[in-house]
Amino acid sequence: DIQMTQSPSSLSASVGDRVTITCRASQGISNYLAWYQQKPGKVPKLLIYAASTLQSGVPSRFSGSGSGTDFTLTITSLQPEDVATYYCQRYDSAPFTFGPGTKVDIK
Amino acid sequence: EVQLVESGGGLVQPGRSLRLSCTASGFTFGDYAMTWFRQAPGKGLEWVGFIRSKGNGGTTEYAASVKGRFTISRDDSKSIASLQMNSLKTEDTAVYYCSRGRPFDYWGQGTLVTVSS
Numbered sequence: 001d002i003q004m005t006q007s008p009s010s011l012s013a014s015v016g017d018r019v020t021i022t023c024r025a026s027q028g029i030s031n032y033l034a035w036y037q038q039k040p041g042k043v044p045k046l047l048i049y050a051a052s053t054l055q056s057g058v059p060s061r062f063s064g065s066g067s068g069t070d071f072t073l074t075i076t077s078l079q080p081e082d083v084a085t086y087y088c089q090r091y092d093s094a095p096f097t098f099g100p101g102t103k104v105d106i107k
Numbered sequence: 108e109v110q111l112v113e114s115g116g117g118l119v120q121p122g123r124s125l126r127l128s129c130t131a132s133g134f135t136f137g138d139y140a141m142t143w144f145r146q147a148p149g150k151g152l153e154w155v156g157f158i159r160s161k162g163n164g165g166t167t168e169y170a171a172s173v174k175g176r177f178t179i180s181r182d183d184s185k186s187i188a189s190l191q192m193n194s195l196k197t198e199d200t201a202v203y204y205c206s207r208g209r210p211f212d213y214w215g216q217g218t219l220v221t222v223s224s
Binding site: 094095099 | 142144151152153154157168170171204209210211214215216
């Protein structure tokens with residue numbers, strides 16, 4: 001099965017900072033990559049699909065890029081409400097594996 | 108408005124069974140694959156399995172960790188997807204979520220399953 005890894009596992013940044021999270025697939029998955037945000041005690045929320053397409057209603061400070069095996073989620077200006085754990089997920093074919101998550105908090 | 112509501116969670120002893128339901132509204136249920144995910148306390152997200160729409164064969168696929176123990180079914184007339192969980196283990200303790208389609212744009216609020224003696 002294809003494995004998904006993320007880095008870093010956690011980060012602390014200041015309000016207004018640019019934040020970048022990396023996701024890597026052990027084999028190519030084309031652009032079948034989604035990013036989710038999960039705030040503590042809440043349901044995961046789809047942020048980006050097809051590696052770079054912003055889900056409706058998601059703020060434009062979130063963006064995604066990549067294809068094949070290497071992907072990136074970028075928050076251009078970190079806001080207090082962005083404190084959450086971020087997961088990448090492959091959805092090209094089952095099993096629809098998630099990365100281990102990246103916990104983002106405010107410095 | 109799309110809504111997914113899970114039910115059926117609770118406390119169950121190891122080795123016993125439990126059936127979860129996901130009741131959908133606000134979209135044409137039969138047009139979508141339905142997927143189950145879970146999240147153990149303090150852990151990450153795990154895909155459990157999914158069932159394709161009838162138009163795509165209605166077939167199912169499962170994670171290796173639950174294959175042979177869990178079964179997903181659907182009743183398009185009632186807009187319900189179900190997860191039958193047999194031979195439950197303590198490591199199945201988690202919040203279980205249902206979601207629609209692919210990518211997984213809507214999720215239910217989740218239902219907690221606790222497997223403990």
